[in-house]
Amino acid sequence: xxxxxxxxxxxxxxxxPLSAVAAxxxxxxxxxxxxxxxxxxxxxLRDGKDASGSLSLISFVTSSLKDISNPxxxxxxxxxxPILEIQEFSRNYRLDEVKMQPSGNGATFSLNSRILRNAGIxxxxxxxxxxxxxxxxxxxxxPTILGKASNLYTFVLYTxxxxxxxxxxxxxxGSATPFLNQSFRQPRIGSISFQWQYGNAPVGNYELYxxxxxxxxxxxxxxxxxxxx
Numbered sequence: 001x002x003x004x005x006x007x008x009x010x011x012x013x014x015x016x017p018l019s020a021v022a023a024x025x026x027x028x029x030x031x032x033x034x035x036x037x038x039x040x041x042x043x044x045l046r047d048g049k050d051a052s053g054s055l056s057l058i059s060f061v062t063s064s065l066k067d068i069s070n071p072x073x074x075x076x077x078x079x080x081x082p083i084l085e086i087q088e089f090s091r092n093y094r095l096d097e098v099k100m101q102p103s104g105n106g107a108t109f110s111l112n113s114r115i116l117r118n119a120g121i122x123x124x125x126x127x128x129x130x131x132x133x134x135x136x137x138x139x140x141x142x143p144t145i146l147g148k149a150s151n152l153y154t155f156v157l158y159t160x161x162x163x164x165x166x167x168x169x170x171x172x173x174g175s176a177t178p179f180l181n182q183s184f185r186q187p188r189i190g191s192i193s194f195q196w197q198y199g200n201a202p203v204g205n206y207e208l209y210x211x212x213x214x215x216x217x218x219x220x221x222x223x224x225x226x227x228x229x
Contacts, residue, residue: 024097032115040099043115046092055163057141057208057220058087058191059128059156062229065147068122070113074098075145076131077106077228082142084109086129089191091119105228106142128156128191141222149229152197155208162187167211170196172204173221179206185213198224 024042028035034044076082080102086095093116100107116122124146132139143153164187170180180196201224208220 032118034094036097041095041109041111042097043095043111044093045115045119046094055157055159055210055212055218057130057155058158059130059144059154059193060141060222061127061129061144061146061154062149062152063124063146063154064150065124068113068116068124068127069147070117071110072113072116073145073147074100074109074111074129075103075106076100076108076142077104077145078142078223078225079131079133079140080107082107082131082133084129084131084144086127086144088116088119088121088126088128090126091121093119093121138221141220143222143224143229145229151199152195154193154195157192157210159189159192162189164188164213165210166213166215167209168194169209170206171209173207178209187213198226201226203227 024034024036026036028044030045032045034042034046036042037044074084074086076084082100084096084098084100087093095111098109100109121127127146129144129146130141131144132141134140143149165184168180168182168184169178171178179198179201182194184192203225204223206222206224208222210218210220
């Protein structure tokens, strides 16, 4: 199976994980500030804060769009009630607490891109989106489709300290044969982005498996089904 991997890193001094975002305010004198909007989402620009938290998965996306459309159709296949979070680093844009609508085999949301456009955010590649549902107190991740799906997934990790990886693998739980098997031995800090062209990978449960240079491991379980896309 053809596999594509590219890794880039960015030191983001103002990044903080969405899980650490304070409660969403209801009003602000700034029309583009992060507030609750239309009673169906929290969206806007926030002040930068120091990064916190350990190694985390902050984006799992597929998109064939280059430019952000208006409206921007956001779809999460495989879950009718996912938790969706989107961020953009340079302007500290946040979208969360989204009330998605069940649709077909998943959920959708039509986002008016006015705030994004006014903030100068025009490219889908700058949006980091993560969607998940809790299973037994742990997240199960689902791909976020921005506009229309492409033939690959883009994953983005975030680490607050310089980290090198002995293994970056995509595999089926319990299987010794990875669909993607790479290493990244130069320590990096901030965001780490890579892609997987899934080809004919079978339907089912997968995990993003990571092992750093000190032997510590992390697993991020996710669902894949080409028919969803």
